[in-house]
Amino acid sequence: MEFDVEKYREDYPILSRTVAGRPLIYLDNAASTQTPRQVVNAITDMYENHKANVHRGVHTLSQEATAMMEETRRATARFIGASSTEEIIFTRGTTEAINLVASSYGQLLSEGDEIILSVMEHHANIVPWQLLRDRRGIVIRVVPMLADGSLDMDAYRSLLNEKTKVVAITHVSNVLGTVNPVAEIIRLAHEAGAVALIDGAQAIAHCRVDISALNADFYVFSSHKMYGPTGIGVLYGRRSLLEKMPPYQGGGEMISHVTFEHTTYADLPFKFEAGTPDYVGIAAFHTAISYMEEIGVERIAAHEEDLLNYTQQQMLTIPGMRIFGTAPGKSAIISFLIGNAHHYDTGLLLDKLGIAVRTGHHCAQPLMHALGIEGTVRCAMALYNTRQECDRFVESLRRVAAMLQ
Ligand code: PLP
Numbered sequence: 001m002e003f004d005v006e007k008y009r010e011d012y013p014i015l016s017r018t019v020a021g022r023p024l025i026y027l028d029n030a031a032s033t034q035t036p037r038q039v040v041n042a043i044t045d046m047y048e049n050h051k052a053n054v055h056r057g058v059h060t061l062s063q064e065a066t067a068m069m070e071e072t073r074r075a076t077a078r079f080i081g082a083s084s085t086e087e088i089i090f091t092r093g094t095t096e097a098i099n100l101v102a103s104s105y106g107q108l109l110s111e112g113d114e115i116i117l118s119v120m121e122h123h124a125n126i127v128p129w130q131l132l133r134d135r136r137g138i139v140i141r142v143v144p145m146l147a148d149g150s151l152d153m154d155a156y157r158s159l160l161n162e163k164t165k166v167v168a169i170t171h172v173s174n175v176l177g178t179v180n181p182v183a184e185i186i187r188l189a190h191e192a193g194a195v196a197l198i199d200g201a202q203a204i205a206h207c208r209v210d211i212s213a214l215n216a217d218f219y220v221f222s223s224h225k226m227y228g229p230t231g232i233g234v235l236y237g238r239r240s241l242l243e244k245m246p247p248y249q250g251g252g253e254m255i256s257h258v259t260f261e262h263t264t265y266a267d268l269p270f271k272f273e274a275g276t277p278d279y280v281g282i283a284a285f286h287t288a289i290s291y292m293e294e295i296g297v298e299r300i301a302a303h304e305e306d307l308l309n310y311t312q313q314q315m316l317t318i319p320g321m322r323i324f325g326t327a328p329g330k331s332a333i334i335s336f337l338i339g340n341a342h343h344y345d346t347g348l349l350l351d352k353l354g355i356a357v358r359t360g361h362h363c364a365q366p367l368m369h370a371l372g373i374e375g376t377v378r379c380a381m382a383l384y385n386t387r388q389e390c391d392r393f394v395e396s397l398r399r400v401a402a403m404l405q
Contacts, residue, residue: 003303008295009384010035022353022354025389030174030202030333030380031358038291039228042284048151051233054279055253055270069279072286073269079289080219082236086268090277093233094201095124097220098168099198100235100272101119103126104245105166105218111137113165116194118143118180119370123363124200129168143169145370149176149325160192167196171203175362175376177205177308177333178323179207183214195241201225205382206304208297211236219241226381228288229281233400235272242268247311249274300383304332307381311390318394318401324376332381335362338397341404343375349403350377353396 009015012034017024026034047070052061054069073085081087091097115129119142133140141164143156147358151169160167167189171182182198189196197218200209205226211219216236223232237245247254247265251274256264265271292300312334315321338346347359361368361377368374379393 001299004300005303005384005386008379009035009085009386010174011038011291012384013037015384018356019356020241020352023292025355025385025393027379027385027389027393028356029382030225030362030378032230033205033227033382034384035229035288036227036291039287042179042287043229043280044285046280050283051280053276058136062247065283068283068286069277072282072289075286075289075371076234079118080204080234080236081212083212084189087237087239087242087403089235089237089269089272090282091220091235092231092278093222093224094199094220097218097233097235098124098197098199099128100248101218101220101237102132104248104272105195106132106136106138107242107246107389108244109136109138109165112139112163112165112395114141114161115140115166115168116141116143116159116164118156118169119145120149120151120178120364120367121168121170122174122199122201122367123169124201125168125197126366129166138165139163142366145176145178148327149173149178150327151180152180153181153184157188160188160191160194164189164192164194164379167194168199169196170199170201171209172200172206172331172333173325173337173364173367174202174333175364175367175378176327177204177329177335178325178327178329179329182216186215186217192232195238202331202333205292205300207301217241220377223281223285223288226288227291228285229277229278232281232285239268242272245272247271247274251275253277295383303383304381304385307387307390308332308334310387311379311381311394314394315392315397318398320401321405324371324373333378334378334380335378337373337376338401341401343377345404346377346397346400349392349400350396353389353399355393355396 185194195217200221204221219236
């Protein structure tokens, strides 16, 4: 079946607007994807027809809202191939999910225990572990990368040892687009007796994720990068680990019984969901998952791969073009610099031509340091981008390159 991108584009009113007098070309999808009308309608429907606080009400609205939230939990579990809804915890995003694991699982670690990260991690998968290091005296080890931006798996193997307790590595680099061999990373972590957390923020909307096949212990991602509402994230956690872990935050919803002397906690997943969740967003997140399923994650991936190859080939004909991250099978993210032009200037000029890209260190300063640069310009594709947009992007880049060099 043909990938009818023009039909899908109609789902996104924002794609018809202009910026700087030109039709918008949105290529900042690794930061946030746009939201289809179906998801916006689901938010409106929840506010207009079902809004009431979840989990504690006997009245009809509360029961409807609760059912919608729990239906999303079931859809999320199915979407990632998790075996139980008890293993799906709603958070505010990837960042909160990693903080939850570092803070809670971290309490099971001891001084001298080691955690392995990679040089291409987002700050969200670095700083929570540093906070833990400062509290508990654990040691952080870092896997370097090879020249093409792929992970140095030999170095990874040599870092694993009996002190390794956690391996926390990104599935897809938000700067380089590198798709890491996470199944192998997890297998090796398990062999060493460690648990593996995979940061799926950049993978979840761009390839099929099957938790059971990966055998991940923790897998985290954000709704706003997968056509869903902002403010929602998911922590998948292996039940046997979640059961052992102490609560992350205390409050309503996460308790079984409270006295001033002693509190017992709710069962999974509620033990980790203190306070009123964003139940409106969670209900609408279900629509985002169904939307992706209806189009087909594999078909989206194939479309993006076509755009990636098409665009990259043309970009390389621009004098001075430097692309960072050329690992085989990379995701549709292109980080680049034009000669010595500052990434900020390139981004600003592209904006004047109606093109939205991201510039800067992309919350990956250690990676920038390893590359010996301060930042890049990043373009990242999504299901609604077209070859015509890529043509206009490359044409605009050519103009910008001529102006800046
Ligand atoms: N990890 C990666 C690889 C990311 O790209 C991002 C966001 O850009 C995050 C984590 C943080 O996600 P959020 O800001 O939704 O918590």
